[in-house]
Amino acid sequence: MSDTRLYSFSQETKDKLRKFRLGTSRAKDPQAVIYIVDAKTKEIRAQSDDVYSKLEDIADELPDSSPRFILLSYPHTLPSGRLAVPYVLLYYLPENCNPSLRMMYAGAVELFRNTAEVQRVIEVETEGDVLDVETKLSGED
Secondary structure (H helix, E strand, O other): OOHHHOOEOOHHHHHHHHHHHHHHOOOOOOEEEEEEEOOOOOEEEEOOOOOEOOHHHHHHHOOOOOOEEEEEEOOEEOOOOOEEOOEEEEEEOOOOOOHHHHHHHHHHHHHHHHHHOOOEEEEEOOHHHHHOHHHHHHHHO
16 A cells, blocks of 8 residues: 555445435535544544434534544525535544544545545534534635
């Protein structure tokens, strides 16, 4: 395995990413899946089969000191009245995170972004940042 491909996705995970992206483009409610990087295998995979539809539920699932990637499709109405469904990657990196985990996730973020074909990466450090994501999306769409 070369250094440029330190991190990997199983074909099953790639298929799920594509299905999620295509399936959420017309969703009426937020849809999110939490992803982890396996420390031993360096494989990026879903933390569970759960799909979250509330930001509060996502925030509750996040650990206090470990990073996560959250794939989010978040439909909302713009001030112009137009419906927008941004497809973004929330890069959860808590302040008190272990430095080696911080580096591991930092090294995987661009690969995840490209593989998942997200429009944008938003860094979040706290549960409050996750709950406030609509403000970030509304202000910059």
